[in-house]
Amino acid sequence: MLILQNIISDRGSRYAVSGGPCASGEAAQAFLAQLKRNKKFAKATHNSWGLLTEDGPIKNDDGESGAGMVILRMLEREGLTGEIVVVTRWYGGKHLGGDRFxxxxxxxxxxxxxxxxxxxx
Structure with a gap:
């Protein structure tokens, strides 16, 4: 599991990104459970993710409407199958509008x- 913290900060919101090998929706849930063992990630406002599997794409916006699709599109362009990418956001109190994408x-x-x-x- 690769975790990169404090990579983006804007109007109080902070972002991290993580990922690693993952082959299915069940494995994605296990990955998220492991990530959320870290209390900081468990308390995050959003843990949006995308995953391309042999059976097709899987995503979850976790309340950050449209974020999962953005992640999936980037994974498709990269041709990266079998690896989950999770974008974590801690909301800072101000709406970011389109900047969040x-x-x-x-x-x-x-x-x-x-x-x-x-x-x-």
């Missing part, structure tokens, strides 16, 4: 770059 995209991009650096792939 840009932050989700930036978070996924940061994860993908860190993953490439770590694996060399």
């Amino acid at each position: 840009r932050h989700v995209q930036d978070a996924v991009r940061i994860y993908l770059d860190a993953r490439k650096d770590a694996t060399g792939a």
